[in-house]
Amino acid sequence: MIVESCRKNEAFRDVARTKNETTDLSFQSLLVLQRLIGTYRPRNFAVRCWDGRIWEPEAGQPRCFTLVLKHPGALRALCFRPSQLAVGEAFVNDDIDVEGDLEAATDLGWFLAGRRWTFKDLARYGWWLWRLPANRPAAGGRSPVSLRGAAHSAGRDKQAVSYHYDTSNEFYRLWLDRRMVYSCAYFARLDEELDTAQERKLDYVCRKLRLQPGERLLDIGCGWGGLVLHAAQRYGVEAVGITLSERQAELAQHRIQEQGLAHRCRIEVRDYRHLPEDRPFDKVVSIGMVEHVGEQKLPEYFAAAWRALRDGGVFLNHGIGCREGDAGGMGAFMEQYVFPDSQLVPLHVTAREAERTGFHVRDVESLREHYALTLRHWVRRLESAHDRIVTLVGEGTYRVWRLYMAACARGFHMGLFDVYQTLLSKPRGGRSDLPLTRADWYRADQPGTS
Known part of the structure; x- marks a missing residue:
């Protein structure tokens, strides 16, 4: 379990500075996500990384859906500047996906969109998130709107x-x-x-x-x-x-x-x-x-x-x-x-x-x-x-x-x-x-x- 793995690390910054930083990004991503989710309940979902690593649901909870992080920069797209727009674009641009009940997953999306960084979290994780790759695979077919003229004219x-x-x-x-x-x-x-x-x-x-x-x-x-x-x-x-x-x-x-x-x-x-x-x-x-x-x-x-x-x-x-x-x-x-x-x-x-x-x-x-x-x-x-x-x-x-x-x-x-x-x-x-x-x-x- 990722929770047990996280407890073995005294400080996240020490993990992030290891020689295995590139190959262990999935572990670190799950560690940060665990911190951001915090006391969110029920945690009746799994999280799967691009390399197959999985964080299973909380013990005793059925799996309603699986949140999929599609590439090493997915968590940056989802959480670096938390907002409804950021969560939505992470899904549309294929940074993340949801397997299973997407309606149930929207509760988690609203939670992450409304979460604000504490100074402690920013000091521990902000720099690491910012350094994640920003390249995003294009899903194609939809661009944000650009309107001209006065509103409701x-x-x-x-x-x-x-x-x-x-x-x-x-x-x-x-x-x-x-x-x-x-x-x-x-x-x-x-x-x-x-x-x-x-x-x-x-x-x-x-x-x-x-x-x-x-x-x-x-x-x-x-x-x-x-x-x-x-x-x-x-x-x-x-x-x-x-x-x-x-x-x-x-x-x-x-x-x-x-x-x-x-x-x-x-x-x-x-x-x-x-x-x-x-x-x-x-x-x-x-x-x-x-x-x-x-x-x-x-x-x-x-x-x-x-x-x-x-x-x-x-x-x-x-x-x-x-x-x-x-x-x-x-x-x-x-x-x-x-x-x-x-x-x-x-x-x-x-x-x-x-x-x-x-x-x-x-x-x-x-x-x-x-x-x-x-x-x-x-x-x-x-x-x-x-x-x-x-x-x-x-x-x-x-x-x-x-x-x-x-x-x-x-x-x-x-x-x-x-x-x-x-x-x-x-x-x-x-x-x-x-x-x-x-x-x-x-x-x-x-x-x-x-």
């Missing part, structure tokens, strides 16, 4: 959306459900299939909106058109979806043509600030888009939805929120490699801005547990399609998505994030035109039954 928002969503339509097709719904599913059972749960979510949204044949529906941030198509097919509405992603719009419009629904729905590349004003919509929905708006732009966002909606209509706003007191950002790694310029706000902030616009809050529902389940489905499907994904977009992009979705699954499971559906009404002379109860939302057990 129309031009910069388009760049941010393109960075994430224009990765490749085929890439998303490989691990999303058959309708390519890139948002929280709605599960009736823990073991339910993703396709079924996503269809149930689409139908649940339509029921919350109480769609009727002939009504006009606007979907802000429509993705690949899953909800637009479902609403037109099952509920007989006329639907318009908007997105800033050229690739999403292209595929969504192709799907509309393919299913013979061009007379009832269309997709436009359009910013939410420039909505069509020919005539108001009966219902408006936005799923997974408000996170990209930014807190300062929430008044503009709700004002745009208000203008687009007829008096007496309803707006369903679905988005991820953070807890009160959190910074609201999604972390440096997420901002650099996944969702640039994204911002999470507490539920009460979103509701306050909606009410200031004039909306009445009629219903709020948390789908937190459903999102954790959804993300786990996505991670498993992503991992099973590894070889095809790497061919399409490169190993680096695969690693970014695997890490971000596993970490988010953990965050939703632990209650660090939440996702809310908020039903808002635009009153007409004080009336909401809504039923007294929610009974009609649950009138059938099977998705797609209207």
Whole structure:
């Protein structure tokens, strides 16, 4: 055991100065990692070095995962400047790997990212870490984002959306459900299939909106058109979806043509600030888009939805929120490699801005547990399609998505994030035109039954 080996050495600096420094780097790396991990529990994981040396889990603990140090400089990349970005980049750049449960490993990642060097640790280990080789094998396929313009301006928002969503339509097709719904599913059972749960979510949204044949529906941030198509097919509405992603719009419009629904729905590349004003919509929905708006732009966002909606209509706003007191950002790694310029706000902030616009809050529902389940489905499907994904977009992009979705699954499971559906009404002379109860939302057990 590495712990027993460490106890035989009176001082780390003496080990580091031996003639076997180069050949014994794996031992020294494990020694430093043991010190950095300290009292972290449960230590239900192993650590394996590039030369095969292994530090086994704590006695009596099952092995949930193995942290793999891929080369002699791996520990420098992971721990020399501890931060979420450093941990994420060490994984993306193939300095480290995780075999087994990556979601469980994110707890260790957060711990290492938040650990700060003591003066004693820095004096003992800092110089040694700094001297480790800095060369990093390139995983390829993903570079940190570089945006131009003012934050949340129309031009910069388009760049941010393109960075994430224009990765490749085929890439998303490989691990999303058959309708390519890139948002929280709605599960009736823990073991339910993703396709079924996503269809149930689409139908649940339509029921919350109480769609009727002939009504006009606007979907802000429509993705690949899953909800637009479902609403037109099952509920007989006329639907318009908007997105800033050229690739999403292209595929969504192709799907509309393919299913013979061009007379009832269309997709436009359009910013939410420039909505069509020919005539108001009966219902408006936005799923997974408000996170990209930014807190300062929430008044503009709700004002745009208000203008687009007829008096007496309803707006369903679905988005991820953070807890009160959190910074609201999604972390440096997420901002650099996944969702640039994204911002999470507490539920009460979103509701306050909606009410200031004039909306009445009629219903709020948390789908937190459903999102954790959804993300786990996505991670498993992503991992099973590894070889095809790497061919399409490169190993680096695969690693970014695997890490971000596993970490988010953990965050939703632990209650660090939440996702809310908020039903808002635009009153007409004080009336909401809504039923007294929610009974009609649950009138059938099977998705797609209207």
